[in-house]
Amino acid sequence: MKLFRFAAVLAVLAGPAYAQMPNLNLLQDAPSKTPEEKAAEAERDRAYKETLKKIPDSKTSNDPWGGMRSDPPKQPAAPKASAATSAPKKTKSGTAAN
Numbered sequence: 870m871k872l873f874r875f876a877a878v879l880a881v882l883a884g885p886a887y888a889q890m891p892n893l894n895l896l897q898d899a900p901s902k903t904p905e906e907k908a909a910e911a912e913r914d915r916a917y918k919e920t921l922k923k924i925p926d927s928k929t930s931n932d933p934w935g936g937m938r939s940d941p942p943k944q945p946a947a948p949k950a951s952a953a954t955s956a957p958k959k960t961k962s963g964t965a966a967n
Contacts, residue, residue, distance in 0.1 A: 902910070
């Protein structure tokens with residue numbers, strides 16, 4: 870019975886909200902372009918592409934902080950093979966003086 874009352878209340882509230890929604894077609898068909906408009910658009914596109922070709926390529930970096938950075942840290946030299954084969958040093962553990 871509670872479910873029926875809930876569905877009835879929902880239907881009563883949703884009815885007026887649905888009725889207020891206008892039935893508009895926002896994507897109306899636009900008139901087609903004339904041949905003169907098509908030719909003018911093609912000329913504009915061609916001129917735009919030509920001007921893009923005239924822009925020189927940027928070879929330098931635009932990093933304003935580029936001179937402030939230091940060189941990356943150097944990697945430490947690889948240990949010698951004889952040191953790698955020797956037994957590792959044992960350290961005392963569990964002492965109070967750390």
